[in-house]
Amino acid sequence: MKLLRLLLIEWRKFAPNITFRVMVVLYVASFTLILSLARLVGSNFKLTANGQSCNPTADLFTYPKNWQLLAWIGSWPNMALLGFLGVFMITLEFSNKTLRQSVIFGLTRKEVVMAKLAWVIMLALAATVFYLVLGMIGGTGFGLPSAGGLSGFFLQAVGYLLLGTLAGLLIRQTALATLLYLAYVMFLESVARWIFYFAVAKTRLLLFLPEQVLSALTPLPVPESVGPMTRGLALPLSLMEASLMALLYAALFAALFSNRILKSDL
Amino acid sequence: MPLLAVNNLAKNFGSVRALNGLDLTVEAGQVFGLLGPNGSGKTTLLAVLLDVIRPSGGSFLWFDNPDETHARQRIGALLETPNFYPYLNAEQNLALVATIKHVTNPPLQSLLELVQLSERRHSAYKTYSLGMKQRLALASCLVGDPDVLILDEPTNGLDPEGMIEVRHIIQKIAAQGKTIIMASHLLDEVEKICSHVAIIKNGKLLATGAVGSILNRQPTLEVGTADVEKLRLLLSGQTLVRKLERMGERLELELSPGRLPAELNRLAFEHGIVLDHLVLKPSSLEMEFLEITRQ
Numbered sequence: 047m048k049l050l051r052l053l054l055i056e057w058r059k060f061a062p063n064i065t066f067r068v069m070v071v072l073y074v075a076s077f078t079l080i081l082s083l084a085r086l087v088g089s090n091f092k093l094t095a096n097g098q099s100c101n102p103t104a105d106l107f108t109y110p111k112n113w114q115l116l117a118w119i120g121s122w123p124n125m126a127l128l129g130f131l132g133v134f135m136i137t138l139e140f141s142n143k144t145l146r147q148s149v150i151f152g153l154t155r156k157e158v159v160m161a162k163l164a165w166v167i168m169l170a171l172a173a174t175v176f177y178l179v180l181g182m183i184g185g186t187g188f189g190l191p192s193a194g195g196l197s198g199f200f201l202q203a204v205g206y207l208l209l210g211t212l213a214g215l216l217i218r219q220t221a222l223a224t225l226l227y228l229a230y231v232m233f234l235e236s237v238a239r240w241i242f243y244f245a246v247a248k249t250r251l252l253l254f255l256p257e258q259v260l261s262a263l264t265p266l267p268v269p270e271s272v273g274p275m276t277r278g279l280a281l282p283l284s285l286m287e288a289s290l291m292a293l294l295y296a297a298l299f300a301a302l303f304s305n306r307i308l309k310s311d312l
Numbered sequence: 313m314p315l316l317a318v319n320n321l322a323k324n325f326g327s328v329r330a331l332n333g334l335d336l337t338v339e340a341g342q343v344f345g346l347l348g349p350n351g352s353g354k355t356t357l358l359a360v361l362l363d364v365i366r367p368s369g370g371s372f373l374w375f376d377n378p379d380e381t382h383a384r385q386r387i388g389a390l391l392e393t394p395n396f397y398p399y400l401n402a403e404q405n406l407a408l409v410a411t412i413k414h415v416t417n418p419p420l421q422s423l424l425e426l427v428q429l430s431e432r433r434h435s436a437y438k439t440y441s442l443g444m445k446q447r448l449a450l451a452s453c454l455v456g457d458p459d460v461l462i463l464d465e466p467t468n469g470l471d472p473e474g475m476i477e478v479r480h481i482i483q484k485i486a487a488q489g490k491t492i493i494m495a496s497h498l499l500d501e502v503e504k505i506c507s508h509v510a511i512i513k514n515g516k517l518l519a520t521g522a523v524g525s526i527l528n529r530q531p532t533l534e535v536g537t538a539d540v541e542k543l544r545l546l547l548s549g550q551t552l553v554r555k556l557e558r559m560g561e562r563l564e565l566e567l568s569p570g571r572l573p574a575e576l577n578r579l580a581f582e583h584g585i586v587l588d589h590l591v592l593k594p595s596s597l598e599m600e601f602l603e604i605t606r607q
Contacts, residue, residue, distance in 0.1 A: 051411060058408045063399055146364050147395040151412045151452065152384040155363065312364045 052161035053168060055153075056135075059144075060165075065134060073127045074176065080119045081184055106267055113191035116181045117199045117264035120173070124199075124206050125260075128173060129227050132210020135165065137220040146312040155312075159304045166211065170203035194285050198263035201292040205260045206231070208299035215306055231257045253283050256295050262288035313376045315340045315460065315491055316361070321370035323356055323515070330356040332515035333370065338493060338508075340459075343486045345506035345523070346495040347601065353515035354495035355392060358464050362389050374460075385413055388453030389462035393469075394445045398438035402429050402448050405437055406455060413456040423451040427481060443474035450481055461485060463494040467501060479505060499601050511601070533573055535580075536562045536589030543585050552576060562589065 060066045088107055092099045106115045139145035148158060177199050181191065191199075210227050217223035235257040243252055252258070262283040283291070318336040322329070330353050338344045346354045359365040361372055363380070374383035396405045403420055410418035424430040427447035432440070440448065446466065453461050466482060467475040482505055486492055496502050502509055503523060510520040519526050537543050540561055547553045547565065552575055555566040567576065573592060580587055 051414070055408065055411050058404065058411060059397060059400075062404065063397075142397060143395040144397060146391075148412060149364050150362050150389045150391050151409050152387065153412050154381055154384065157381075309366065311359075311366055 048157075049160070049164055052157060053164050055148075056161050056165040056168075059138075060135065063138070065138075066131070069127050069131050069134070073123045073173070076123045076127070077120055077176065077180060078184070080122065081116060081180065084115065084119060085184075109189045110192065111267040113181055113195055114265070114267035116177065117191070117195055118266045120177050120199060121202060121261065121264040124173065124203050124264075125231050126228070128169065128203050129206040129210035129231060130224055131169060132166070132207040132212075133214040133223045133227055134210075134220060135162065136211050136214030137218060137223055140214075140218040141220065145307075149312055155308050159307050162211065162303070162307075163300055166204060166207045169207055170200055173203040174200040194289070195264075198285055198289060198292075201289055201296065202260050202263040204296050205256070205263075205292050205299075208296055208303070209256065209260075211303055212299050215303060231260075254287075254291055259283065259288050259291040259295060263292055314338060315342075316372065316374055316493070317376070318357075318361070318372045319370055321357070321360060321372060322368045323353075323360055323365060324368045330515050331360065331367070331370075334512070334515060334517050336510055336517060336520065338491065340491050341489060343492045343505060343507045344494065345502035345509040346493065346512060347499065347502050347509050348495075348497065348512035350497055352497075352512045354497075354512055355464055356515070357512070358389070358391055358462055358493070358495055362387070362391060362462065364391070385456065386459045387462060388455065388458035388460070389464075390446075390449045390453050390466060391462070391464045394449030394452075396437045396445075396448065396452075399436055401436055402433045402451075405448065406452060409452045409455045415456040418455050423454055426454070426484075427451040428477070443470050443477070446470060446474065446478055447481070450478065454485070458490070460491045460493065463492065465496055466494065467496075467498070475501075531566075532593045533565050533567065533576065534559075534562050534589065534591040534593055535565065535576070535587055537580070537585050537587050539585065543580060543587075546580065546583055546585065547576075550579065552579065 085107060106112065136145075139148075145158065149155060153161070174196065178191070178196070190196075209231070210223075213223045213227040213230075214220075217226060235255050239252045239255060239258070243249075253262070263285070265282060265285075314337045316336070316338040318334060321331050321334045321336075323331040332353075334353070334357065336357075346357065348354050356365060360367045361374075363384075375386065377383055397408070400408070402424060406418065406420050406423065410416075410420075420433075421430060424433050427450050429444060429447055429451065432444065437445070437448070446469075450463075450466070453463070463482065467478050470478060479501065482492065482494070486505065492505075494502070494506060506523055508521065509523050509526050511518045511526065535543065540558065540563060544556065544558055544563055547556055547563070552568060552571050553565050554568045557564045565576075567573070573590060577587055577590060
């Protein structure tokens with residue numbers, strides 16, 4: 047009951063907001079559009095060898111790899127749009143001083159934290175349900191995704207939302223926080239990882255950095271025809287490893303967020 | 313038992329001591345003014361009491377009850393400038409406040425009528441004038457019919473008409489028997505609205521009590537005679553006079569409580585001094601305030 051009230055508070059704040067609505071529409075549209083484009087390109091992709099033509103990516107569009115491909119496609123709007131929503135749900139409050147105002151109105155700091163975390167979970171659940179619906183409507187194969195695949199997509203959505211939330215809380219300005227968030231997930235971590243890899247140590251531990259972990263939750267499926275060529279390359283994180291690490295990171299981000307809200311002046 | 317008990321409250325912002333061991337007690341039903349110059353710590357005190365700022369030391373207790381959630385539901389507050397979601401209208405913003413305060417079916421229409429905003433209830437908050445924003449903030453304080461209202465400079469930035477409107481609303485609320493804690497640097501406002509007052513400067517409590525006892529309205533007398541110095545020497549040893557100051561060829565003095573200007577005139581005459589100037593000047597509230605804050 048308490049959680050429902052907190053979710054209702056967040057819903058009343060964000061549902062009428064234009065930016066929030068645009069982001070939701072963009073998420074739905076971009077996810078659908080990228081899937082359509084992938085299917086269009088994939089279905090027309092032909093390789094000809096010894097007079098025989100074949101489509102080496104065909105298995106990506108059939109069960110069970112179609113779900114993996116869809117999850118990988120979804121990882122882009124997850125990273126860009128859900129991350130931005132994470133930033134925005136905090137910076138909107140700071141730019142209007144409404145987080146402080148909510149406490150003045152009578153929300154306790156604990157309730158502020160719980161409301162935000164519950165809202166993150168709700169948005170991630172909504173994204174996962176959309177992933178499921180889109181796969182069932184637009185998929186080419188039969189069957190449901192594996193539990194691991196589904197939970198991986200959900201955890202990734204939670205992870206990006208929380209990472210964005212944390213960026214918003216630390217920077218407090220939408221443009222700057224979004225820039226920093228996107229820079230981190232798109233190249234800062236990769237650059238740092240490669241510098242460390244070549245200059246300090248070639249360790250697999252570098253795969254356990256936040257963006258690496260979140261990406262590993264929805265890996266790009268490898269077509270059967272390309273499989274043999276990938277032998278000998280560094281092993282990515284397994285779904286189990288990535289899921290456990292994502293849970294740890296989610297807990298860490300949530301703890302940092304809670305600590306900041308509970309202890310600092312608003 | 314007090315409605316609010318503040319005990320040795322302190323707040324530091326770096327090397328700045330915004331609150332410096334402040335003690336305060338507010339009883340139910342009081343309209344309590346926090347009076348002090350800008351930067352004296354009034355808003356910091358209210359922000360600490362509302363939990364938006366963490367105190368560096370000391371403690372406070374609402375309703376003699378340590379249950380924070382329970383206490384906060386009984387308080388309506390306006391701190392500094394009103395902050396609402398700019399894209400939501402008055403009704404949506406108040407509905408959000410009602411959800412925060414666990415209020416189902418709040419009487420939004422009557423609240424908006426009370427603050428004269430019912431005609432603009434569907435307009436986005438960002439389109440409101442400062443006065444309208446302030447009035448919406450007052451309405452938000454009343455959601456859930458709280459026992460206590462905390463108002464920080466409620467007429468700040470308003471034009472004279474807006475100030476009168478807001479004061480009128482506060483007086484209406486006070487007439488309902490609610491406890492109001494109001495910070496202001498406007499003496500006139502405190503005198504018109506409050507029953508009790510605490511004077512704060514540099515985060516310290518200088519004086520507290522009923523408005524009449526703290527802001528003493530004893531009038532000032534301005535007297536003149538041919539030999540001002542002789543009159544000054546005569547009066548300086550008398551219990552009739554509480555304060556005495558020579559201002560050029562005049563003396564400015566304040567009589568002890570209950571004493572009359574006629575007694576002064578008689579005393580001077582009995583000592584061979586004829587007053588050629590005796591003017592009763594109403595005591596300036598500002599002077600009283602300045603005197604306390606100069607201590």
